[in-house]
Amino acid sequence: MTAEQGIFGVAGAICAVAAVNAVFRKDTLAAAVSLVVTLLSLAVIYLGLGYEFLAAVQVGIYAGAIVVLFTVAIMILSQTRAVEILARAPRLGVVGPVVAALLFLILSAAIVRGRLPVAVAPGGATTVEAIADALFVRFLFPFEVTSVLLLAALVAAVVLTRKRSTEREWPRR
Amino acid sequence: MPTTAYLLLGAFLFALGAAGVVTRSNALSMLVSVELMLNAVNLTFVASARRFAELDGVIVAFFVIAVAAxxxxxGLAIVVDIARRHVSVDVDKASDLAG
Incomplete structure (x- = not known):
């Protein structure tokens, strides 16, 4: 058993269990913490595959920034009565797991029965240098478009969450 | 490690996320499930990148992370805004009592 297999076995098992927990826990904060565990175990899997920089980005941006956003939103909402509106038990008790199981069966049948192209011998540069070369030369235009997207999201988040001066004239519920 | 194992884990996470989006009525849990689906796709991209010894899959994973952010x-701004509107009545009542 190689190191990669061991890493995938342990991290993959943790990842699967934490993902089930993240989806089916009623408590949103517990779900967010389970999501952190899932994301960190995925980072470990990326490390095992040899993509150190991607693992670092996964920890920094996903497990760091995105989940922190989640927890802040949970803290804000838990001070309001909206938590009762938002935090409801799963509906469609049986249908959801059945649909998920069917989707997984179809996907796994396609993966197992379908023939993947022959693997290329691992090699080639996976260093930060090679990633920068791809990102800033071949994918420069999508990279710049992404910065515009992030700016738009930033502005949208500020506009959506600030207090409106005209709030009183808005229709009340 | 065969690529199939990575792809199967990705398929499992994706199906789980889809189930969460369909069954949860809690907006925050739905967002958590969407994150799970995005990560499943990322894992598939990265495993394929490894199999073909190409960096393109990893680059796509970076873009997916940026889009997820x-x-x-x-999404969370919308959820907070919805929550604020639903509670605004109670907040006004509280201020009336304070006089």
């Missing part, structure tokens, strides 16, 4: 920022 934008999606979470806007």
């Amino acid at each position: 934008a999606e979470v920022a806007v």
Whole structure:
């Protein structure tokens, strides 16, 4: 058993269990913490595959920034009565797991029965240098478009969450 | 390690996320499930990148992470805004009592 297999076995098992927990826990904060565990175990899997920089980005941006956003939103909402509106038990008790199981069966049948192209011998540069070369030369235009997207999201988040001066004239519920 | 194992884990996470989006009525849990689906796709991209010894899959994973950050920022802002509107009545009552 190689190191990669061991890493995938342990991290993959943790990842699967934490993902089930993240989806089916009623408590949103517990779900967010389970999501952190899932994301960190995925980072470990990326490390095992040899993509150190991607693992670092996964920890920094996903497990760091995105989940922190989640927890802040949970803290804000838990001070309001909206938590009762938002935090409801799963509906469609049986249908959801059945649909998920069917989707997984179809996907796994396609993966197992379908023939993947022959693997290329691992090699080639996976260093930060090679990633920068791809990102800033071949994918420069999508990279710049992404910065515009992030700016738009930033502005949208500020506009959506600030207090409106005209709030009183808005229709009340 | 065969690529199939990575792809199967990705398929499992994706199906789980889809189930969460369909069954949860809690907006925050739905966003958590969407994150799970995005990560499943990322894992598939990275495993394929490894199999073909190409960096393109990893680059796509970076873009997916950036898009996920934008999606979470806007999604959570919408959730907070919805919550604020639903509670505004109670807040006004409280201020009336304070006089």
